[in-house]
Amino acid sequence: MKEMLLSLDLEWPLIIPAIMIVGYLIYAWWENATRTAEADRESRLPIYNDTMLWLWGLAAACMFGWLISGRTLVELGLTATEPGWRSWAAWGAVGLGSAYMAYSIIAPAVSTRLRQQIRTQLNALDIDFMRPRTTAEHRRFKLLSVTAGITEEIIFRGFLISVLALYMPLVAAALTAIVLFGCGHFYQGVAGVIRTALIGGFLTVVYLTGGSLWPAIILHILMDLAAGAQFQIINAFDEKDSVADGAEV
Template structure:
C-alpha cells in the first residue's frame, strides 16, 4: 500500500488522468439505464442526445489524459502517437491492419449487394446484445453516428490503449497492463449486453496486439474508426433495404 501512495505522490498528473477515466466510467454506468429508457420510450432526440454526450465526454477525457501525460514529462511518441518501431513488427502490424480493413470493406460491399448477406447480418444483430443505445434509425442519427464512430476510433485508442497501458506498464509488467486495458475496454461496452461484450473482446485483443507490435496507435486508430464506420454503413444499408428484403422474403 505504501508503494501505491509513493507512486501517486511521484506521479500526480498520471494519477489525475486515471481518476478522470474512472469518474467517466462510473458516470456512464450510473446513467446508462436512464439513457436506454429514454431511447426505448421513443422520446424525440433521445438517441441524438446520447451521441452528443459521447462526443463531448470522449473528447474531453482525451484532452485531460493527453494533458496529464504531457504534464508528467512524457512526450506524444511515448503515448503512441508517433510512428512507433521500425522493422518486421511494424510491417506485421500494418499488414494486420490492412487485412482487417479489407474484411470490413468486403462486409459493406456484401451487405449492399446481397439480400442473403443482409438476412444473415440481421440475425447476427438480433443475437448481438442490446444495441438500442447506438443503433441509428433516422437520417440525422446516421450522420451523427459517423462522427461518433470517428471519435471513438481516435479517442478510445488514445485513452484506453495509449494512456492506460502506458500508465499501468509503469507499475506492472506490460502484458498484465495490456490485459487490464482489454478488460476495461470490453467493460466499457457493457451497454451492448454480454453478447455484445463477447463480440468486442477479440476486436480489443487484436487492436492491443497491433499496438504492442508497432508501438504506435495509428494503425489501431485507423482500424478502430473503420470498424465503427463500417458498422454505421451496414446499419444504414439494412435500414434502407428492410422493406424490399421483407417483400422479397414473402412467397408469391
Template sequence: MSLVLFVALVVHLAVVSPLLGRRTYAALQADRSRYTRTFLAWIAELWGMAAVALLIVGLSPDLDLVDLGLTVPTDLSTFLGMITGLVIASVVVALVMRKSGAAMPGQAAFEALVPRSGGERWMAVAMSVSAGVCEEIVFRGLLIAMFTSMGAPRPVAAGLALALFVAGHLYQGWKGMIMVTLAGFSLTMVYFSSGSLVLPIVIHILVDIRSLLMARPAARPQPPVREVVGGGAA
C-alpha cells in the first residue's frame, strides 16, 4: 500500500502539480483578485502532500520519521548560530535592495506572488511557512528516503528528488527554475551535512519570506495618456 501511495505521489509531483501550478499562476497574473484563493489552494496542496508523505512512512515497514530527517540537530549551538546569522544577513540584504529600488534576484519569475496589501502579506507568510515545512518533508525527506530504500544510491535519490522539486516550479519559467535548482541543491547539502530537516526547513521559510515580503512590487502599468491638441483628443 505504501508503494502504491508513493507512486501516486510521484506522478502528482511530476505531472499534475507542475501543470496545475502553471495554469493557476497564469490565472493569477491575469486576475489579481485571485491572489487569496490561489494561495489557499497551494497551501492545501502542500499540506495534503505532506500528510500523504507521513502516511507512507506510517505504512512502510522500512521507514520511520528519523529516516525522513525529522530529528533534532545534535549541535544546537551551531544550529542557532547559523539561523541567527542567516536572519541578520537576509534582513540586511533585503533592506538594502529595497532601499535601492532593486528587485530581488529572479523576482520576475514570481512577480505575481509578491504581496501588495496587508491581507496578501499574511497569505504570503502562510505560504512561506507551508512551503518550508511541507516541501522539505516531501522532497528532501520522503523522496530521498524512499528512492534510497528502493536501491538507488543516495546521490541519485537526491538528484531525482531535486528534479521533482524543480518541476513543481514550472510556472516560473526556465530562468526561475535555474534559481530553484540552485536553492534546492543547497538545501539538500544542508540536509546531508546536518542529518536533520530542521535547518533546511527554517532556511526555506526564511528565504521564501525574504523573497515575498521584502520584495518591492513591480510598478503597475499606467494607462496611456491621451494627448490633447487644439481642444480635441488626438
C-alpha cells in the first residue's frame, strides 16, 4: 500500500490530466443529455468553438503533465514510426484509408442512392446539432476536424494508453482507452459510440504497430474531413434529391 501511494505521488502530473479527461467525458455526456430541441436549431459555431477549446486544453494539459513527469514527446508517440515492416504497415494503413476516404466522398457525389443511404444513417445517429449546414459552419467544421485528429490522438492514444499502462497490462490499457474514446461520442447515440470505439480500435492498432501517433493523426483528420465533405455533398443535393423522390412517388 505504501509503495502504491508513493507511485501515485510520483505520477501526479499524469494522474491530474487523466482525471480531467474523465471529467470532460462526464461533462460532455451531461451537456448532451440536457440539450434542448431549440438549441439544436441554433448556430453550431459555438458548439464547434467550445469543443475545440476543450480538446486543445486537454491536449495541452496532457503534454504538460507528460513533460514535467520527466518524459519526452518522443515517448508520447510524437516521433517517427518504427523502422521496418511496422512503418510500412502503419503508413500502408494511411494509404488505404486515404483511398477509401476519397471513394467515400466521390461516390455520394455521383449517386443519389448512396446519398439517401447516408441520410438514413445520419437520421439514425441523430447528430443534427453537430452537423454543419451553412458555409461558415462547414469552414469551422474543417478546423474542428483537424483539431480532433491531432488532440484526440494525443489524449486517447498517446497519453491515456501510456498512463493506464503504468497500472495495467498494455492490452487492457488500450482497450480501456478505446472504450473511453467511444464514450466521448455519446452525442451520436449507442450506435455512434460503438462505431467510434471500433474506429478508435483501428487507430490504436495503427499507433501501436507503427510506434508513432503521426499515421493515426493523419488518418483521424482524413476521416473527419471526409465526414464533413459528405455533409456538404448531402446539403448541396438536398433539393435535387427531394424532387427525385417526389417524382418516383
